[in-house]
Amino acid sequence: MAKRSSITRKVIVIISVTLILGIGLITYLFTRNIIKTINDSTVKNLEVQTDVLFNAIENMMMPGDAALASAFFSDIAEDNPGSEILLFRADGRPAFTDTSTIEKVNAIIGTERFDKNTPRVFSDIESLSADEIAYIMQPFPHTFKESYSSDNRTYIRVLTPLINLPKCTLCHGSDHTVRGIVEINEDITDSIMQQRDNLVFAGVSFVVIVVLLGGILTFFMRKSVLDPVREIGRACTAVTAGDFDVRIDLSQQDEIGQLAETVNTMVKGLYERFALSKFVSRSTISAIASASEEGEKQFVTMLFSDVRSFTNYSSSREPATVVSVLNKLLSLQTDIIHKHGGDIDKYVGDEVVATFIGEGAELRAARAATEIVEVLSARQGELDNLMVGLGIHYGEVIMGRVGSSSRADYTVIGDTVNLASRLCNSAKPGMILISSAFYEKIKASVDVTGPYELRVKGKEDVQKVYGLKKVLQDAGKKEEEA
Known part of the structure; x- marks a missing residue:
């Protein structure tokens, strides 16, 4: 004989699986959307910052005031400890480290317009790698993005080409498309922590909701279905053993209540037939x-x-x-x-x-x-x-x-x-x-x-x-x- 399992256990399993799959899917999608929104917002902010920097750099370069541009980068580094902005030449070498660009520009415009004594802002910065330069220059200028960790902090690094616009060719010449590369390193550790907090919150909320709803549904199923069914089962077992005095007392007005009334009627009829059998051969x-x-x-x-x-x-x-x-x-x-x-x-x-x-x-x-x-x-x-x-x-x-x-x-x-x-x-x-x-x-x-x-x-x-x-x-x- 096959081992019978409790209907209570089956109901609890069904409710638990349904809640876990349903609420778990909703929680997963909700958390995923939040994380995507945070990531998209972070990247968008970086793109906005890049555009602002582009405009700032272009406006500073137009009058040829390199000292002002150098001061601008220094101020950003001081005011935003979590952010770093670097400027590179088109060949990947750091800008503002020597006078080669000034000499080239002065040669193009035919006058000593730019001061060769401009402060050296990025003198300790390594040059960009050949792979990074190749990615940015292929076959049209592209933006390079990556994330990395350092000192238990997480950063997003963006390398964006500084296009040699027509208004820039007067000083830089028209023989090249990219006249520089801007690098932005943004500390996104707080954003990652926020994502982690969201995940923890979503996980805890998921467990609490599943337990709470599971308890409520199980309690409801037990009171409205399982306990009445057990009561009906006990009554049927008693009748099988010959006890026709048993009755099911349920106040429910649903299908279970109707079933109980039907069983009571059946027991009464069985007793009458049992009593009648004493008078029949x-x-x-x-x-x-x-x-x-x-x-x-x-x-x-x-x-x-x-x-x-x-x-x-x-x-x-x-x-x-x-x-x-x-x-x-x-x-x-x-x-x-x-x-x-x-x-x-x-x-x-x-x-x-x-x-x-x-x-x-x-x-x-x-x-x-x-x-x-x-x-x-x-x-x-x-x-x-x-x-x-x-x-x-x-x-x-x-x-x-x-x-x-x-x-x-x-x-x-x-x-x-x-x-x-x-x-x-x-x-x-x-x-x-x-x-x-x-x-x-x-x-x-x-x-x-x-x-x-x-x-x-x-x-x-x-x-x-x-x-x-x-x-x-x-x-x-x-x-x-x-």
Whole structure:
């Protein structure tokens, strides 16, 4: 048998997986957008700064005041410790480190316009690498960007070509496109920390939301679905064990509440049917279960038991006493008949009609009859000295549904039934009369008296009958040998 898992565990798993996938995806997309926005904003700010620097450098270079440009870079370095701005020549060498550019410009314009004593601002700066120069110059000028870490700080480095515009060719000449390269190093550590904080916040928020919503949903599912379903399951288990007093008390007005009401109605109906089964023979229940209503012929052993002188007894006693004693008589006989595999076909007043079918039916009927006599004889005091007479016959009967469409019994009819009844009527208190047909079935296993000749109503011939005294102890073995 496959191991069953708890529905509570399944619901919790489904809720958890749904929340983790759903909220996790939303949190991931939200955090990703925030980080992208921060990165885009940082890069955009750098681009804006670059444009501003370009304009500033161009405006400073136009009047040819190199000293002013050098002071400008120095001021930026002092005012923005987290930022660094450098200027390189088109070949990658740092600017403002010698007088070569001034000499070239003065030569182009034909006059000593620019002072060769300009302060050396970037004298300690390394030149750009050949790969960086190649990237910037390919085949049109490009901007080079990279990020790097230094001293536990994170930076973005931007190298942007300074285009030799038409207004710049008067001093720098028109034989080249790029007249310089601007490098900006921006400290983005705070931005990275902000991203990290956003990730931590998003992660913590995700866990809190999942736990909170998971708890709320689980509590709701437990109260509205799981606990009621368990209650219904317990009720069904109790009914299976035979407890028909169980009821499901739910105040819900939803489908679960309707299911509980349906189960309560079902339990009530099952109890009514269970109680009704006490008044119906086993053969009737079997016929209902198999949906069989057609009559069929079958060989059975019929046992009739009737209380002797019960009419006189009942007329001289209180009704309550009569019913009490009769019920005790019938109960004792019924228990014994059931014990030996018989079926109560019906009760007719103080008479019991029983059938025995199947393997060893005849011997089981004989044992039941002798035990009835023994038990009732031993309990005469509590039965007001009432005793029964019994008749047993074996033969073919017709079994089937007898009655109308609104009220019917599943019973046996035929000459076998009539003869068994006649034998019972002829039996004296404590006596068991059996037919010769029945005797032939069990003669090796019983001790009898007779035979006797008995004339019964409805039969022309005299019937040979026997008085059953007891069933021999080794009856089972003799039956097998026979």
